Amino acid sequence: MTTTASTSGSTSAPARRRSTGLGVAGWSGRGIAGVVLVVFALFFVVPIVWVLFAVTKTGGELIRQGPFTVGSFGSFAANWDQLFSFQDGAVYTWFGNSVLYALGALVLTLVISIPAGYALALTEFRGRRVLLVLTLVVMLMPSTALVLPVFLEMNALGLVGTALSVILPFSFYPFGVYLAFIYFSTSIPDSLLAAARLDGANELQVFFRVALPLAAPVVALVGFFSFTQNWNNYFLPFVMLPSSDSYPLQVGLSTLLSSTPAFNPSSAGSESVQLPTLALGTVVSVLPILIVFLFSQRFLVEGMTAGGTKE
């Protein structure tokens, strides 16, 4: 603790810094800490960096060349062609389906959860507390726990295989309701609504003219979580949708995988997919989310810590 503190004590700030443990042990501690931080940074980033290199290579280059060498634009174009001509452009269909399901659910989720959060936070009605507790419990459950039950229900109703069988369950989103509830109960004062009511506004006007315009941040937050989660969802569409025409990208990827001889030797045929093409498929499937993610660390934290503000 004191080994380096003797040289100078001229200002208080450096003195304080030295007193935090930059002795011999402190330096080696810092060194180890640095190594651990960098090793884990590599662990998290290497697979992603590698796949970006992989898509520029041919199948042979991928295996023979070093992992972090660039192939050629020609190979990238060839991979692109192979990916998008797979089963007569199935990837376009899957991409379109992903957009349809994720955006459809996004719109419905917002229409349902923002008013619900508002009502839970700022109005009184019978069963409010029960609904709130139920929302919390379901929100903390993994969404996959309800997938098979929802499938059985949809099957009994004869809805399996339709776009609605995916969009409707996606739109039941208690976490979104909870985020809206927290936002409305902490950011909008009751008095504001009371004033509007005194001015003669009816309940609809209070919501649309006063509350909703102030709710832009939480609309974006709920939208972000709903979209990323549904875009990446595998289990529910996998169970609900029997035909390739209606797959979203995530499920389509598994079709690509089954057609890749490197992982599934029995699939070697006219439609076989090369490894770099499969890699490109993976990249295409996450690109929209990756782009959103790069700019949304704040969103992520706000969402994951919602409710924890109350100590």
Add this chain to the structure above:
Amino acid sequence: MFIAPYVLFTLAFGLAPAVYALVLAFTDADGAFVGIANFAKVIGDYRFFADVGHVALYLVIWLVSLLVLVVLLALLVHGIRSRRVSAVFRLLYYIPGALAGASSVLLWLFVLDPSASPVAPLLHALGFQSFNQTIAPANLPAIFAIIAFWTGAGGWIVVLFGALNNISVDVMEAARLDGANAVQIATRIQLPLMRKWIAYMSVLSLAAGTQLFVEPTLLSQASNAVVPNDYSLNQLAYQYAFAQNDFNGASAIAVLLLIVSIALSALFVWRGGLFSTEDA
């Protein structure tokens, strides 16, 4: 009025499916009440306890690594003096979170295949010469844990970092002046103040982990069934429903999993204190 659509969806996609699964679980294909026969059947299935074992082992590896490493990395990132460097590390750690589900599993198939892997020398050093050797059954729980950690850890590191930032500077300063070193500060001050978030992370991860499905499903496809397609409980339920056309057996497993999930999350809501059901 504002709440009606949500109530409708809660009934239709929350309560109704749960109740319907419960009904199916206690009846046979003709709808006759059969008591606990379906539960006895699935639990008696030789695959059931094998799958419980698989999932349990995976959960232990995953939760322990999550707890130890996420807390450690959050503390280390928080200890970085330069704001910019610290922000870069957090970004690098949480980016894989964008790749959930099938995409992250596919990416890891490449990483685990010694012929193409960016870490091929490491795989060779560990004695894995081929993809099928890497994904030998004994390695699977660790592999699934690594994939889950890779995808999910970054988000939690960022969250715990935020919690650490909330600890008042004065408290930390006072501890330093009293001669506490970094380890003492971490164990006596920072850990207790992070406990709530660590508990939150554990409960959510535990519940999510019991649902293991995508990883073994894709690995099974990619390995010509070296990895069985009934490796986890959710897969077993899926097999009952789709391979054996036994919706009642599938419901029994789904109900068991659902009970675990509801119990964990309800316990957390009542005991937690992290989430308030009343206005702040």
